[in-house]
Amino acid sequence: MSIPYLPHRFSPAELDAMRARYRAERERRIRPDGAGQYRRAAGEFGYYATDPYTERTERAPVHDRVEAVVIGGGFGGLVTGARLRQAGVQELRMIDEAGDFGGTWYWNRYPGLHCDVEATVYMPLLEEVGYVPKWRYAPGEEIRRHAVAIAEHFSLYDDALFHTRVTELRWDDDAAEWTVRTDRGDEFRSRYVVISSGTLTQPKLPGIPGIEDYRGHTFHTSRWDYGYTGGDQEGGLHKLADKKVGVVGTGATAIQIVPHLARDAEHLYVFQRTPSSVDVRDNRPTDPAWAASLRPGWQQERMENFLTIVTGGHADEDLIDDGWTATARLQRKLLTGSLDTNLSDEEREYLDEVADFRKMDQIRARVDQIVEDPAVAELLKPWYRYMCKRPTFSDHYLQAFNRPDVTLVDTADTGGITRMTETGVVVGETEYEVDCVIFATGFEVGISGVLSGTLPVHGRGGLPLLGHWRNGPRTLHGFYSHGFPNLFHLGSIQNAASVNFVHVLQEQATHIGAVVAEANKRGALRVEPTPEAEEAWAATIRETAPDNFKFQSECTPGYYNGEGKPRPVSFSYGPGPVAFHELLRGWRTEGGMDEVLVTA
Structure with missing residues (x-):
């Protein structure tokens, strides 16, 4: 079914044709088991008992007391640690299951790894650390090193516990402290606990029948095996020159690894259920003259500008001017409930849908422009609304399918990969013999x-x-x-989200630091909201949460919508992150602390 480039205004027949195509493509991919089609990357077919990057060292269990403990060493935990230091907390302990700081940027080190949000707004605390990113979209190693630099700058390595998992938190009301227990036998006390353990940390594998029977080499992209492939994050996977490799998954990770595997493997098979939308990346080195012209406050200005634009607000100038800011209108359905009240509901929905169709048609037209084989191009075209899956950006992914040693295997009509054998991957009745299978299947x-x-x-x-x-x-x-009491959560529950979630985490960390500083200033015994404050906030969330259930229900299955089974209730603050951050600032300066600081 071919649909031509869409005009500015559509006839009812054209709209119906596009909607029908989207529904048909969705139905090809829906599975009754939903998210149950995946399994945890642990246990008898897992990779995660050891850390491949840092050797675990034995140590004696810790039995002491600290003022604050932060659970999680990713950017949320790092920025919280920095804000607690600035709030005057000296006895601070950071805990992470990894061997060093970095979170997802510690574990993920696959070839081609980059962030898809511009580095000047994604990498936190650049001005505090005194660093300007070298690339517009930073590679993973640059980001990981920046995480280490933050930890060093704010003395977060002091008393840190790595390769350690917290197994229990228990409040002692008499002592007004938390007892913290870990899998290393630690049992210590802390006045404050901050949980920043992330929500994209546990890798998942497809529940393919026979996956345990496969006798070739396997690994998940979050534990890339350079011992097997050779090379590093910049590529050069020379050990694959005589290997047939299969990649399972075509999301944001696959978009980055496929060009390297295509170049270096003897033959590459890409197993695809749903194609990603792939727009222009246009990465480039940072201009030294521009970097030298920056003035104090430059990063916060860029962060606020980006957040305002991508959540539907107005800014006189688009300082970032990239694929995210250009598609802000299309992101509203998923990220914020802000509406143009000058339009009727019917007209607003129509215009949103038209803008979405036009953008997706542009992305599909790009596939035709790049991919030489019309049949392969057709398989690579995404037929769904723009924010049904996380958009991706690459100047190399689509080009890889012009190589004679790259084969795209579509699995939509077979419900995914049918099974695995000792020697390969089976789709329908066809077996593809491969020496190695790489799972680019994401996280829980x-x-x-x-x-x-x-x-x-x-x-x-x-x-x-x-x-x-x-x-x-x-x-x-x-x-x-x-x-x-004295327990803080970082994350997306009952606050607001953005495509640049690190900015959201920074605002949360700033808020926690301010609350702890004021608690210490007042000599508060506890930080704890009243039941009435809880209920009032829950009511606010219920009243304002964006209603995107219908939108997500019509989307192709993916992790945004629970593999086709979206939650009917949202726990997000509908007006969006800009309004939420303003609300927090106002709360802190207008007596809000009185609601949570218990002094007697």
């Missing part, structure tokens, strides 16, 4: 240790946090809950 989404139950939290009277949240999250502003 939205499942932190707290929500999964792997980090049990017991508050006042032994009350389990998950029991307190049995009917949904109960917090004030997403940070803290009644009955769980």
Whole structure:
């Protein structure tokens, strides 16, 4: 079914044809097991018992007391640690399961790794550390090194515990402290606890029948095996020259690794269920003259400008001017409930849909321009709304399919890969013999240790946090809950999101630092919201949360919509992150601290 480039205004027949194509493509990919089609990358077919980058060293268990502990060494934890240092916290302990700081940028080191958000707004605390990124879209190693630089600048290595997983948090009301226990036998006390363990940390594998039978080499992209492939993050995978390689998955990670594998492997098979939308990347080195012209406050200005534009606000100038800011209108459905009230609901929905169709048609036209084989080009075209899947950007991915040693294997009509054998991957009745299978299948989404139950939290009277949240999250502003004093959460629950989530985490860290500083200034015994404050915030979330259930239900399956089974309820602050950050600033300066600081 071919649909030509869409005009400025569509006839009902043209709109119906496009909607029908989207529905048909969605139905080809829906599976009744939804997210159950995946399995955890652990256990008998797992890779994660050891850290491939840092050797684990034995140490004696820790039994002491600190003022604050931050669980998680990614950017959320790092920025929180920095803000706590600035708030005057000296006895600070950072804990992470990895061997060093960096979070996702510690674990992910695959070839071609870059961030898809411009580095000047993504990499936090650039001015504080005194660094200007070398590339517009920074490579993974540059980002990881920046994480280390933050930790060094704010003395976060002092008393840090790596290769350590927190196994329990329990509140002692008499001592007004938390008891923290870990898998290394540690048991210590802390006045404050901040949980920043992330929600995209646990790799997942497809539940392919026979996956355990395969006798070739396998690994997940988040544990790239350079010992097998050779090379490094810049490529040069010379050990694959005589290898047939299969890649499972075509999301944001595959977009980056496929060009390197295509160049270096004897033959590459890309197993695709749903193609990504692939727009222009246009990465380039940072202009030294531009970097030298920057004045104090430059990063915050760029961050605020980017956030304002991508969430539908107005700015006199687009300082970033990239694929994200150019498609801000198309992101509204997923990220914010802000509306143009000058339009009727019907006209607004029509214009949104038209803009979306035009952008996606442009992306499909780019596939035709680049990919030489018409049949392959047709398979690479995305037929869904723009924000149904995370958009991707590359100047090399589509070009890889012009190589004679690259084969695209479409799995949409077979419900994915049919099975694996000892020697290869089977789709339908066809077996593709491969020496190595690389799983670019992403992570479990939205499942932190707290929500999964792997980090049990017991508050006042032994009350389990998950029991307190049995009917949904109960917090004030997403940070803290009644009955769980001095416990702070970073993440997306009951606050606001953005495509640049590190900016959101920075605002959360700033808020936590300010609350802790004021608590210490007042000599507060506890930081804890009242039940009334919790309920009022829950009501605000219910009243303002964006209603994107219908939109996501019509999307092709992916992690944004629970593999075709979206949650009917959103826990996000509908007006969006700009309004949420303004709300927090106003709360801090207009007496809000009185709601949570308990002095007697």
